[in-house]
Amino acid sequence: MVTTTALLGLLTVVLLAFAAFGAWYARGRIETVEDYLTARNSAGGGTLTATLVASSMGAWILFSPAEAGAAFGGITAVAGYAAGSALALAAFAVVGPRIRQLLPRGHSLTEYAYARYGTAMYAYVLVVSVAYMFVFLAAEFTGIASALSLVAGVPGWQTATVVGVTVLAYTGYGGLRASIVTDTVQTVLILPLLMVSVVVTVLALGGTDAAHAAVVDSAPELLTVGSATGLEFGAYVVVAVVGAEMLNQAWWQRVYAASDEGTLRRSFLVAAVAVVPMVLLAGVFGPIAVGLGLVEAPGDASVSFFLVVTEVLPDAAVVAVAVLAVLLVVSSADTLFNAIASVVTADLPRLLDLSGDRLTATARGVTVVVAAAATVVGAQGYSVLTLFLLADLLAAATFIPLLHGLFSRRATSAGALTASLVALVVGLALFPPARGVLPLSGLPAATYFRSFIGAAALSTALTVVAARVGDERFDLDRLDRTIRRLDDEATDGSGGERR
Numbered sequence: 001m002v003t004t005t006a007l008l009g010l011l012t013v014v015l016l017a018f019a020a021f022g023a024w025y026a027r028g029r030i031e032t033v034e035d036y037l038t039a040r041n042s043a044g045g046g047t048l049t050a051t052l053v054a055s056s057m058g059a060w061i062l063f064s065p066a067e068a069g070a071a072f073g074g075i076t077a078v079a080g081y082a083a084g085s086a087l088a089l090a091a092f093a094v095v096g097p098r099i100r101q102l103l104p105r106g107h108s109l110t111e112y113a114y115a116r117y118g119t120a121m122y123a124y125v126l127v128v129s130v131a132y133m134f135v136f137l138a139a140e141f142t143g144i145a146s147a148l149s150l151v152a153g154v155p156g157w158q159t160a161t162v163v164g165v166t167v168l169a170y171t172g173y174g175g176l177r178a179s180i181v182t183d184t185v186q187t188v189l190i191l192p193l194l195m196v197s198v199v200v201t202v203l204a205l206g207g208t209d210a211a212h213a214a215v216v217d218s219a220p221e222l223l224t225v226g227s228a229t230g231l232e233f234g235a236y237v238v239v240a241v242v243g244a245e246m247l248n249q250a251w252w253q254r255v256y257a258a259s260d261e262g263t264l265r266r267s268f269l270v271a272a273v274a275v276v277p278m279v280l281l282a283g284v285f286g287p288i289a290v291g292l293g294l295v296e297a298p299g300d301a302s303v304s305f306f307l308v309v310t311e312v313l314p315d316a317a318v319v320a321v322a323v324l325a326v327l328l329v330v331s332s333a334d335t336l337f338n339a340i341a342s343v344v345t346a347d348l349p350r351l352l353d354l355s356g357d358r359l360t361a362t363a364r365g366v367t368v369v370v371a372a373a374a375t376v377v378g379a380q381g382y383s384v385l386t387l388f389l390l391a392d393l394l395a396a397a398t399f400i401p402l403l404h405g406l407f408s409r410r411a412t413s414a415g416a417l418t419a420s421l422v423a424l425v426v427g428l429a430l431f432p433p434a435r436g437v438l439p440l441s442g443l444p445a446a447t448y449f450r451s452f453i454g455a456a457a458l459s460t461a462l463t464v465v466a467a468r469v470g471d472e473r474f475d476l477d478r479l480d481r482t483i484r485r486l487d488d489e490a491t492d493g494s495g496g497e498r499r
Helices: 004-026 033-037 045-056 060-071 074-102 109-117 119-152 156-204 208-218 228-246 249-257 261-283 285-291 298-312 315-351 356-378 384-396 399-407 413-429 448-469 478-482
Strands: none
Touching (some): 004 315, 033 156, 045 156, 045 261, 060 119, 074 228, 074 261, 109 119, 109 413, 109 478, 119 249, 119 413, 156 249, 156 261, 156 315, 156 356, 228 399, 228 448, 261 285, 285 298, 399 448
8 A cells, every 4th residue: 555655755855856856947938028938949859849749738638538438439530639739739830930921920819819910809808818727737736646546645735736736846947948958858768657657557457358347348339439529529629639739838938948849840749649558558558457447426537547546556556657647737738837937027028117037026926826826726626627627628629710810911809709608608508517506498418529529610600701801901021020039128018119
């Protein structure tokens, strides 16, 4: 039996080592707020690929795909999750270079929203993007708290606090540079640990044939390729994940961190390919857990991976898997801490008279607040996949209208905002968890499929219609003239030149 004290002590040592390494690397490299938030043009191919892989492999990879496999459609649902995760990264191979071309001195997606669409759309995108990233972060903390509680009875608040404080220590100090360098090390550790964990667990089950037989005996429908339930899940999860990642500031930061556009394209495509087998390998533990009779309550599905591991592996191996899970949380938590701070800080000069060291100090302060709030939410034990789906819905209604402005001169602020808001309202009205809270009647049955597909389709249709009926033409070259570096003293609070 793995004891609470031993496991928490080991994980604290591991986390402190990363904190020390990240802080050491960043020492002397953070001279301006630009260094803290963007690390502009500093990441070569290997470094950028590593940080993309690590950041995309949060603890969700051990929770959500397995929960999808256990409760949302079996292996077909897992395949849909893998496809959505890959497409989201691959999309930045197209969108990323466009962002760098139009906004070479940019920092955040909200900054782009303000320059392209104005105050109203900017305010909406700010709320949606920060809400998405915060819920994502809280879901990561929720997942690791649940896993360590299962493995060794560690109270959720202790897990969330230890992870939150140690990651904050180096992220708050070293910003994006510290996040990127620790991601590189984490990738080197995570990939072998994940592969070994999966292989050893399957062997302990008696091999692939025995694992397959257990599922066939108990829940053969989970192995049906192309099952209706799995296809439905796969369809809406692709929309959910792609939409969400388009509004994830972490990827916008790494678009600017890339040394050049060629590196940007290659690294995002390599990361897109790498994430597929990882999601598939982790996801199959959902059906296996069901086959072994380990999923006895609705909440068990999200920890299917750990139910199987603790059932068949010795304590030493369980501890290794727990370390893997914590590394996965760290790899995404540091990214999200810095991403949320980046969004907020890039906009502060528009509202307050902040620059130089004061702006950098404020960015660190925002990171502290985000970490504290996510730690509190993460200790509550909510459903991991439900949290992710709520975050994804916010983005699914918004990403098409927002990104349309990167490619079309006809996109308008009123059209983009209307399309996003109407689609979000419709999506929430059809979102199953919201139906139990909102006093709605006379509507179609609430399903995740209708919610996500309806929100994305409606926002796309309204965006196209608004662009066709309007007669406005936006000069996309204005974006470059509007946005300035944060350490450029010749700027006013709105990002424009002083007169």
